[in-house]
Amino acid sequence: MDKTQTIREFIESHIVDPEFKGGIEGDIDIFGLGILDSMFALQLVNFIEERFGIAVTDEDLDIQNFSSVNRITAFVDRKKEALDG
């Protein structure tokens, strides 16, 4: 499964409103939906660290890196690049 799809599925499995399930577009602000709490935020960060083998630092914990499926994908790509390069 590709990275974006993995991230999308993780988010959708935690979203409480079925209206958004299967309908999370890449750029939609996931925290703007108002139905995700900080418990989810931490689970998301932990999931990304474990699934993609990266470490999210204090500085990385910026809502800008996590606010949409596309941004999370881009963030993971940057971190992996830094890791491999």
Place this chain on the structure above:
Amino acid sequence: LSEEKEIKCVVWDLDETLWEGTVLESDEVRLKPGIADMVRTLDSRGILQSLASKGDYAAAMEKLEEFGLAEFFLYPEISWDAKSASIGRIRERLNIGIDTFLFIDDQPFERDEVKHVFPEVLCWKASAYEALLEHPRLNPKFITEDSRKRRRMYLEDIQRKREEEEFAGPKLDFLESLDMELVINGAQEQDLERAEELTQRTNQLNTTGIAYSYEELKALLRSPRHRLLVCELRDRYGSYGKIGLALLELHEDYWNLKLFLMSCRVMTRGVGSVLLSHIMKEAKKEGKRLRAEFKHTGRNRLMFVTFKFANFKAVSAGNEENMALENDLSAIKEIPPYIRVIETRSG
């Protein structure tokens, strides 16, 4: 050795520990002398109790019902499983630190097995039980209204969780059906014992992990340069008690959030973000900037994520451990529709 925390949960073995005899071998089991009073006394101190016993669940629970003690044990584990596995499950369900457990069992093998898996658990042999009530770790400094009601609040939680699992509709509808109210108050003197208790008991949802004494909090309450907020969460099942605390230091052009904590019991209700939004709105209304102190304790990453995702930025790289965060208040999350904020007294 690390500092010894107050015990939050006592886990009892049954046969030859809570009572004399073995349920599956005879009907003639008798409670150890004074044990029923002891269980009630621990309960009234706000110390939770559970069971890790090998045997038949139904037979043991029937005996406990007969003795009038069944209701005192949360998430009892009576099976043939390893006791460490039982204690692990109890810990997970109660969501409290493993280093706040006391385990009492007559069998050295069982105590060693638990100790091997969880070195942080205090293990006592059954014959030592008479000294239990005198033990300093079982004597909380204050017994507050919240501690007296603690077991009942956990029982209400069990009911909530059961209905949540059975609820057929979307989770948002369930949250709406709870009818949650977050009551935010300026602290009063009668709140301070509970406030002190919260600073000592709360680890995961705590910005600094710094414990405040009753006297310190009392001084802060009188200080015109500080505001201490206490909040209570209620829903249709009852009250979760006083579950949140925020301490603001008031400056000319900014407020500094010196302490911000939430009881782990409300972790899945998203009320931390609600209180934070409330404070951000207040600061903005007063024309102040908002700062916050943060100290990584190794257990409070959830709180760090909450702050960072609420748009707080680090202002001083400075000391890795003690950070200063600041929020420009340009983006404040709305209070979700399933929770009502009620402000009754200003601080």
